[in-house]
Amino acid sequence: MTITVTPLQPQDHAAALALSVAPDQDDLIASNEDSLDEAAERPECVPLMIRAAGEPVGFAMYALDPDDGQYWIYRLMIDQRFQGRGHGGAALAAIVALLAGRPDCSRVIISYHPENVRAAALYRRFGFCETGEVVAGETVARYDIPGRG
Numbered sequence: 001m002t003i004t005v006t007p008l009q010p011q012d013h014a015a016a017l018a019l020s021v022a023p024d025q026d027d028l029i030a031s032n033e034d035s036l037d038e039a040a041e042r043p044e045c046v047p048l049m050i051r052a053a054g055e056p057v058g059f060a061m062y063a064l065d066p067d068d069g070q071y072w073i074y075r076l077m078i079d080q081r082f083q084g085r086g087h088g089g090a091a092l093a094a095i096v097a098l099l100a101g102r103p104d105c106s107r108v109i110i111s112y113h114p115e116n117v118r119a120a121a122l123y124r125r126f127g128f129c130e131t132g133e134v135v136a137g138e139t140v141a142r143y144d145i146p147g148r149g
Contacts, residue, residue, distance in 0.1 A: 003090035008047040015056040019079040028116040050091045057082040073110045106148040111138035
């Protein structure tokens, strides 16, 4: 199944708000509503719609962080109905490829709740390495873009 990751369009807003993680994951990631509010307040944030075969299956958001000048994936979520099908890994690969296409991007940073073991495993499989830093209670990991380090 083809996964696409595209900038969120105004007509995608309702679909993004309809996506949610399982109730036991609610404390592990900000809601899409909170993320869209953050994007509205912070122009550096770029919300993304994740689709499988054209159907919305997830939401992500990245930014060139003004504090450290690094590209961060601020959010990556797959709707509870679509988890466990490889969509998260495919979306992560697409987002990293998107960011790697920027000449000023030498690494991608991500953070996650320390109890989010599924996310941690996904990021490690992809090649993210924990930095030892903790930001706002979340574990920080980074992926160095090959040939740019």
